[in-house]
Amino acid sequence: MSTGLFVVQVLNGLQFGVLLFLIAAGLTLVFGVMDFINLAHGVQYMLGAYLAVAFYALTGNFLIALVLALAAALVFGLLLEFLVFRHLYDRDHLEQVIATFGIIIFLNQAVKTVWGAAPLTLPIPEIFTGSIVLMPGLLYPVWRLVIIASGLAVGLLLYVLVSHTRVGMLVRAGATNARIVSALGVDIRRLFMIVFGFGTMLAAFAGAMIAPILSVEPGMGDTVLILAFVVIVIGGIGSMRGAFLAALLIGLVDTLGRSFATDILRLVMPPSPARTVGPAIASMLIYVLMALVLYFRPAGLFPVRGR
Amino acid sequence: MADPVLQINDLHKNFGGLVVTDGVTLDIGQGELHAVIGPNGAGKTTLINQISGLIAPTAGTICLNGADVTGLPANKRAEIGLARSFQITSVLPRFSALENVALAVQARVGTSYRFFGRADREQTVNDVASAALAEVGLAGRELTIAAHLSHGEKRALELAIALAMQPKLLLLDEPMAGTGHEESARLIEVLRRLKGRFSMLLVEHDMNAVFALADRISVLTYGRILASGAPDAVRTDPKVVTAYLGEEME
Amino acid sequence: MAQTLAAPNALHVRRANRVGVLPAMIFLVLALAPAGAAFGPESYVLGLFTRVMVFAIAAMALDFICGYGGLVSFGHAAFVGIGAYAVGILGAHGITDMLVSLPAALLLSAIFAYMTGTVCLRTKSVYFIMITLAFGQMAYFIAGSLAPYGGDDGLTVRMRSTLLGFPFLQNDRTFYYFVLLSLFVSYLVLRAIVYSRFGRVFRGARENPTRMATLGFDVFRFQRVGYVIAGAVGGLSGFLLANAAEFVSPAYMSWQRSGELIIMVLFGGIGSLHGAIIGAAAYLLIEELLGGITEQWKLIFGPLLVLVVLFARGGLLGLADTIRGRFGRG
Numbered sequence: 001m002s003t004g005l006f007v008v009q010v011l012n013g014l015q016f017g018v019l020l021f022l023i024a025a026g027l028t029l030v031f032g033v034m035d036f037i038n039l040a041h042g043v044q045y046m047l048g049a050y051l052a053v054a055f056y057a058l059t060g061n062f063l064i065a066l067v068l069a070l071a072a073a074l075v076f077g078l079l080l081e082f083l084v085f086r087h088l089y090d091r092d093h094l095e096q097v098i099a100t101f102g103i104i105i106f107l108n109q110a111v112k113t114v115w116g117a118a119p120l121t122l123p124i125p126e127i128f129t130g131s132i133v134l135m136p137g138l139l140y141p142v143w144r145l146v147i148i149a150s151g152l153a154v155g156l157l158l159y160v161l162v163s164h165t166r167v168g169m170l171v172r173a174g175a176t177n178a179r180i181v182s183a184l185g186v187d188i189r190r191l192f193m194i195v196f197g198f199g200t201m202l203a204a205f206a207g208a209m210i211a212p213i214l215s216v217e218p219g220m221g222d223t224v225l226i227l228a229f230v231v232i233v234i235g236g237i238g239s240m241r242g243a244f245l246a247a248l249l250i251g252l253v254d255t256l257g258r259s260f261a262t263d264i265l266r267l268v269m270p271p272s273p274a275r276t277v278g279p280a281i282a283s284m285l286i287y288v289l290m291a292l293v294l295y296f297r298p299a300g301l302f303p304v305r306g307r
Numbered sequence: 308m309a310d311p312v313l314q315i316n317d318l319h320k321n322f323g324g325l326v327v328t329d330g331v332t333l334d335i336g337q338g339e340l341h342a343v344i345g346p347n348g349a350g351k352t353t354l355i356n357q358i359s360g361l362i363a364p365t366a367g368t369i370c371l372n373g374a375d376v377t378g379l380p381a382n383k384r385a386e387i388g389l390a391r392s393f394q395i396t397s398v399l400p401r402f403s404a405l406e407n408v409a410l411a412v413q414a415r416v417g418t419s420y421r422f423f424g425r426a427d428r429e430q431t432v433n434d435v436a437s438a439a440l441a442e443v444g445l446a447g448r449e450l451t452i453a454a455h456l457s458h459g460e461k462r463a464l465e466l467a468i469a470l471a472m473q474p475k476l477l478l479l480d481e482p483m484a485g486t487g488h489e490e491s492a493r494l495i496e497v498l499r500r501l502k503g504r505f506s507m508l509l510v511e512h513d514m515n516a517v518f519a520l521a522d523r524i525s526v527l528t529y530g531r532i533l534a535s536g537a538p539d540a541v542r543t544d545p546k547v548v549t550a551y552l553g554e555e556m557e
Numbered sequence: 558m559a560q561t562l563a564a565p566n567a568l569h570v571r572r573a574n575r576v577g578v579l580p581a582m583i584f585l586v587l588a589l590a591p592a593g594a595a596f597g598p599e600s601y602v603l604g605l606f607t608r609v610m611v612f613a614i615a616a617m618a619l620d621f622i623c624g625y626g627g628l629v630s631f632g633h634a635a636f637v638g639i640g641a642y643a644v645g646i647l648g649a650h651g652i653t654d655m656l657v658s659l660p661a662a663l664l665l666s667a668i669f670a671y672m673t674g675t676v677c678l679r680t681k682s683v684y685f686i687m688i689t690l691a692f693g694q695m696a697y698f699i700a701g702s703l704a705p706y707g708g709d710d711g712l713t714v715r716m717r718s719t720l721l722g723f724p725f726l727q728n729d730r731t732f733y734y735f736v737l738l739s740l741f742v743s744y745l746v747l748r749a750i751v752y753s754r755f756g757r758v759f760r761g762a763r764e765n766p767t768r769m770a771t772l773g774f775d776v777f778r779f780q781r782v783g784y785v786i787a788g789a790v791g792g793l794s795g796f797l798l799a800n801a802a803e804f805v806s807p808a809y810m811s812w813q814r815s816g817e818l819i820i821m822v823l824f825g826g827i828g829s830l831h832g833a834i835i836g837a838a839a840y841l842l843i844e845e846l847l848g849g850i851t852e853q854w855k856l857i858f859g860p861l862l863v864l865v866v867l868f869a870r871g872g873l874l875g876l877a878d879t880i881r882g883r884f885g886r887g
Binding site (some may be wrong): 029031035037084087088093098101102104106109110222226228237280283284287290291294298299302 | 683
């Protein structure tokens with residue numbers, strides 16, 4: 001395996017990780033502040049992608065489509081919150097799981113009805129097409145670098161918001177112990193709406209950004225959702241820092257694992273079994289990682305809740 | 308001389324920067340009823356949680372009947388004779404009063420890894436459970452669902468559960484918490500009858516109970532033992548009077 | 558904020574002491590169904606009811622840990638899948654005797670339950686749900702990567718399990734009664750366990766694990782044993798599923814399947830074994846009904862789920878209680 005391939009896969013891993021972070025960030029705060037399991041977060045990601053495609057078809061401009069998609073996703077998310085979610089905060093987790101599962105079922109079918117089941121795609125904006133030369137003989141797609149950069153920028157923005165603003169402080173406090181924050185007179189519902197709205201937009205943003213390089217199809221949010229949950233469980237529910245680090249870790253482990261598992265195994269076993277066992281181990285890797293983390297730290301790496 | 312039932316040596320507990328237990332040394336002899344009193348926030352419940360094994364101390368040792376249990380999990384300590392009641396009622400709300408106590412008995416009699424045979428029809432277990440309920444005055448309330456008991460009855464149930472464990476040491480965390488005058492008087496009588504049968508560590512705010520029952524009293528403030536000894540000595544100790552300024556000591 | 562699982566109500570506690578009329582009725586209906594079906598589209602009805610019973614077994618196992626033990630597992634389908642693959646993989650090597658494949662199915666599911674339970678049960682509530690989900694996914698991906706056994710496409714089961722060489726399950730009716738017997742036995746066994754000494758500790762651990770620990774019970778161990786039992790029964794369901802569908806696929810272990818099992822448990826009413834049977838029937842029948850009306854049936858089913866959660870607490874049994882309460886005595 002060449003250094004070049006390795007570097008490419010590391011960058012791919014970072015890109016994947018950044019994507020997971022964008023989705024996990026909203027999820028972990030929603031969990032942390034409202035103790036609400038939102039399986040429907042994955043469809044927000046999917047909607048972001050579909051809305052970007054739809055608005056692009058209308059306007060022909062990626063940036064405008066992106067902004068419109070974020071706005072529409074926000075409106076839709078708030079609508080969902082108003083109609084369904086807010087009636088579930090006091091219910092037990094099982095019921096939240098089932099209700100939000102119902103929303104997934106509905107929305108996966110709905111996008112199929114509106115846009116058809118065939119995968120859709122979106123062209124990369126003109127200035128970001130093509131690849132740049134990272135090292136002699138090593139080309140890497142510009143758009144993927146854009147995704148990494150925007151993800152890191154968002155991460156920085158969130159960091160600044162959460163640690164240096166008043167609202168951010170309230171969010172952190174709410175994630176630690178919502179009851180007390182509420183008792184101190186803070187309108188926890190309003191705080192939550194802000195957190196929720198932000199999280200929704202982040203997920204939609206991720207979906208819109210990935211649309212140019214991935215197929216936009218019904219159900220695309222599902223696998224990503226589960227990975228996002230693995231991220232926040234490893235990172236510690238309610239912790240942004242945990243979500244960021246865990247997302248990058250998982251992105252790297254999964255990508256590098258899939259690329260190099262068979263090769264690494266070939267060092268210790270003949271090629272034929274390696275080719276069977278390799279992919280199997282690669283798929284297991286993240287879950288084994290999660291099991292290990294939870295075995296030693298049942299509340300994740302950076303647990304926040306003081307319940 | 309026989310080992311003390313409970314021997315705590317230089318126990319410390321910090322939660323981050325907060326020091327809750329600050330070098331507590333305490334012992335309880337066989338058959339003794341030892342009361343621990345102190346203002347709110349003194350660290351009494353944390354102390355009990357460390358003794359019963361729900362919280363791990365930062366430093367120090369805890370010995371039950373001479374055996375070091377500091378590293379032992381709560382269920383193992385229950386097995387060797389430690390029982391406790393909780394300050395905030397901690398029963399099984401959807402089980403009947405009888406089944407709440409029966410579970411405590413079941414833990415002592417035979418194995419619980421039995422998968423057939425209805426547990427609620429075991430006569431021997433039920434008899435022992437009924438007896439414990441009768442001891443605390445809940446004789447007629449056996450089949451009532453625990454959630455439907457009055458507050459005072461729930462406190463009595465807490466005590467019955469602890470009794471049914473036939474413990475060597477009984478930790479009582481504010482058994483009179485929130486009970487009215489009559490209920491308290493009744494609980495005091497129950498505890499008086501139990502004196503001598505079990506060794507007891509009684510954490511209480513109710514001074515009537517404390518002075519009526521205690522063989523020895525320790526005063527806990529800011530995580531340290533301020534004074535310890537016979538009730539009269541403690542009552543007149545000037546340090547204790549200062550600490551309790553404004554509190555009823557009669 | 559979110560509470561622990563809503564309880565079987567006091568009414569249910571009392572019902573436990575009577576011989577259930579409803580469970581008896583359920584088994585009676587199931588026993589007589591084939592006779593009734595002979596007058597109509599027999600193989601369709603038989604097939605449908607067989608599927609209902611197969612999933613009912615898995616749903617009962619889930620209800621055992623979920624409703625009675627308070628352990629909400631979002632990875633229960635993995636056990637079903639493992640049981641099914643035991644049949645599939647052994648079959649691919651020419652071994653069809655159920656005296657081999659059935660114990661294999663049970664054992665493999667139990668082992669998976671033991672190993673994943675050891676990790677999962679150290680976590681609580683939300684973390685537990687997520688980690689069971691993740692382990693379910695793990696099983697799903699492993700099955701999908703087994704190229705010699707069909708990979709993502711799955712594996713055909715060429716013939717149903719035999720007993721000492723006799724292909725007695727080949728006949729759909731005989732198979733139906735075999736499944737019914739399995740359901741009945743599972744029901745009796747799980748019910749006995751629920752009310753046994755072990756079951757009482759298991760149920761107590763759901764309500765107040767701290768209290769149980771201070772009584773002397775190693776809560777983790779008890780929960781793990783319960784989890785293994787549920788896993789094994791799930792494996793039984795998988796064994797039957799492989800035989801019923803004559804096909805095994807990684808999809809049997811998908812998280813969507815785990816979600817469907819949870820829905821079945823909820824539909825019937827959490828904390829009731831025969832409720833799980835009713836829930837499985839309700840789910841599959843609604844699926845059949847709605848699917849027959851429109852291909853877009855999920856557009857209706859999704860919101861239906863939301864409505865059930867919001868308004869029909871306690872599932873169908875809960876609704877029955879409410880109706881009985883309104884029109885019965887009092």
